[in-house]
Amino acid sequence: xxxxxxxxxxxxxxxxxxxxxxxxxxxxxxxxxxxxxxxxxxxxxxxxxxxxxxxxxxxxxxxxxxxxxxxxxxxxxxxxxxxxxxxxxxxxxxxxxxxxxxxxxxxxxxxxxxxxxxxxxxxxxxxxxxxxxxxxxxxxxxxxxxxxxxxxxxxxxxxxxxxxxxxxxxxxxxxxxxxxxxxxxxxxxxxxxxxxxxxxxxxxxxxxxxxxxxxxxxxxxxxxxxxxxxxxxxxxxxxxxxxxxxxxxxxxxxxxxxxxxxxxxxxxxxxxxxxxxxxxxxxxxxxxxxxxxxxxxxxxxxxxxxxxxxxxxxxxxxxxxxxxxxxxxxxxxxxxxxxxxxxxxxxxxxxxxxxxxxxxxxxxxxxxxxxxxxxxxxxxxxxxxxxxxxxxxxxxxxxxxxxxxxxxxxxxxxxxxxxxxxxxxxxxxxxxxxxxxxxxxxxxxxxxxxxxxxxxxxxxxxxxxxxxxxxxxx
Numbered sequence: 001x002x003x004x005x006x007x008x009x010x011x012x013x014x015x016x017x018x019x020x021x022x023x024x025x026x027x028x029x030x031x032x033x034x035x036x037x038x039x040x041x042x043x044x045x046x047x048x049x050x051x052x053x054x055x056x057x058x059x060x061x062x063x064x065x066x067x068x069x070x071x072x073x074x075x076x077x078x079x080x081x082x083x084x085x086x087x088x089x090x091x092x093x094x095x096x097x098x099x100x101x102x103x104x105x106x107x108x109x110x111x112x113x114x115x116x117x118x119x120x121x122x123x124x125x126x127x128x129x130x131x132x133x134x135x136x137x138x139x140x141x142x143x144x145x146x147x148x149x150x151x152x153x154x155x156x157x158x159x160x161x162x163x164x165x166x167x168x169x170x171x172x173x174x175x176x177x178x179x180x181x182x183x184x185x186x187x188x189x190x191x192x193x194x195x196x197x198x199x200x201x202x203x204x205x206x207x208x209x210x211x212x213x214x215x216x217x218x219x220x221x222x223x224x225x226x227x228x229x230x231x232x233x234x235x236x237x238x239x240x241x242x243x244x245x246x247x248x249x250x251x252x253x254x255x256x257x258x259x260x261x262x263x264x265x266x267x268x269x270x271x272x273x274x275x276x277x278x279x280x281x282x283x284x285x286x287x288x289x290x291x292x293x294x295x296x297x298x299x300x301x302x303x304x305x306x307x308x309x310x311x312x313x314x315x316x317x318x319x320x321x322x323x324x325x326x327x328x329x330x331x332x333x334x335x336x337x338x339x340x341x342x343x344x345x346x347x348x349x350x351x352x353x354x355x356x357x358x359x360x361x362x363x364x365x366x367x368x369x370x371x372x373x374x375x376x377x378x379x380x381x382x383x384x385x386x387x388x389x390x391x392x393x394x395x396x397x398x399x400x401x402x403x404x405x406x407x408x409x410x411x412x413x414x415x416x417x418x419x420x421x422x423x424x425x426x427x428x429x430x431x432x433x434x435x436x437x438x439x440x441x442x443x444x445x446x447x448x449x450x451x452x453x454x455x456x457x458x459x460x461x462x463x464x465x466x467x468x469x470x471x472x473x474x
Contacts, residue, residue: 004030006188008132008157014187015136015180016159019212020453021195021205021431024159025054028132029061032068037129042154043070044147045134046167048287048410049422050429051075054134056415069128072287073143074104075410077111080120087119096403100288105171108142115149124153135429136160136180140171148183158184163212166424166446195431199456203227208453215445215470221452223466229455233462244438244462248278248421253457257433258418262451264439265423274438275377275421276319284422285380289406291316292381296388296402301356307349314365317382320374345371358392365389379417384409424450436460445470 005023006016008031018024028043035041045051054070071079078095081088088110094103114120131150133139137160139147150156162176174180196205204227211221223232233247248261261281263271268286275283295313300306308327315321330349332338342350348367352360365386369376376382387408388401396403420427424447435455440448440463448470452459461468 004034005190007031008159008187009034009130009155011157011185011187012155013151013184014157015184016157016188016190017161017176017186018159018190019161019193019209020164020450021193021208021456022190023192023194024134024161024190025057025429026194027190028054028134028159029057029063031132032058032063033061035067035129039127039129040067040069041130041132042076042128042150043068043132043134044073044076045070045429046072046074046138047135047426047428048072049284049416049426050135052415053429053431072410073133073139073146074107074287075407077107077146078407080111080114081107084114084120087117088114096293097288098293100290105142108140108146112142112145112149115146121153124150128154130155130157132156133158134160135164137162137165137173137176138167138428139174139180140167141174141179142171144174144179144183151183156184157187163216163446163449164428166428166444166450195453195456199433201227201229201457204229204457204459211452212449215449218445220467220469221448223461223463223468229458231458231460232466233460234466235462235464237464240462245274245277247436247438247460247462248274248281248419250434250436250458250460252418252433254433256418257457258416258420259434259436260427260430260432260454261419261421261436262427262438262454263421263423264442265425265447266442271421271423272316272378278419278421279375280417281377281419281421282380282417283378284416284420284426285378286426287406287410289381289384289402289409292384292388292402292406293399295385296399299398301358301361306356307353310352310361310364311349311368313385314368317378317385318365318368318374318376320371321368343371358389358398362386362389380409427454430454431456434458434460436462438462440468441471443470444472 004027051070051072081090082095090110094106097103131154133147136158165173193205193209207227214221233243235243252259272283275281299309311323311326315323326349329346333342333350345367348364352364384405388405391401392398428450431454433456437451440461
């Protein structure tokens, strides 16, 4: 591994500012390749996607897994709270995240109190050699306080870009200049657009840096005169839905290339619908796996509605389930009125209703997945559900198993499909050959900048006008 462009281990406390695609993840990988301490470096970021991207880059770079421990900030806080329940004073139910809007702040506040009191200074110092925090601009004030408390014990470097601050919709974000860099003085700035240079798209990389400067000044981004690699899809009134569906099917420039389809952050169901309608597309899930937890709370094998609920859940994950027809056929088959033999999925549904069990639930889900023409468009959710059903006999039943599956997924993550549909919030920290931006007119300057910079070779923008004017404060 080459020497890092900036030595982020040089100072006990420091910060690096890095525009998108300028080598921040590579800088972390290069630094960790030089790590020789027996204790690993704790690396924190904000999203599962970011964790997966970091872990993938480190593995590709041959960095031994013993050199680092990667987690989301909230995931780390949850594990700390679970290890010291008495000292945090948190009710165990809070860690189930039944009410994420209230539970996450409660966990952060409790963990900050734990750290500030110095109760875990010794365990932290004996476990980790130092701390790196990626995407620091997305820290809210409590997360900033958590990092500052850890920094009393561990040498700490933060990395970020104020133009990519997109997570402040509920809690106020840390001010990059006034708070973050005041605590962690600057040790360098990355300015080379490596993502595009390495893809042979130098002009696109330079144009995106200019777009960043425009957005910083509060000005729109003008697609007219954009370089090769930027494709504008002019939306026509009344045809927008169809045009966006066509854009979502944009192919990568090479066989193994990935496509990120970026939809509206506020319209989760719309993104799932798009993934369902786009061949080969899969949805990127939020870390709380809300739909899985909700299903686990409702699913009761003893209920007369158990089959209906299970089939309905399958419909939200797999194409071609045909819920109404399947349920009708089950009644016909059980009544001895079927003129044609049952399909494997119908047989599995009959077996479930005859003898409901978690194993029969898995069999039905897998039969629905195996149907001709079926496609799983939410594989992460299906994987976690099946894993939870297998472990449903353990403590806490199916719900407890679902919560544990969610936490494993939060920590380990799963690789994204070749064509992933998500939002800027979910795709932050990822890159692909192609980025398709479906609704730039709903984005703030920061969200728009994040979206524009996901594609290394091509950026497809769907809008009614070539002048992209960010919204304020969404």
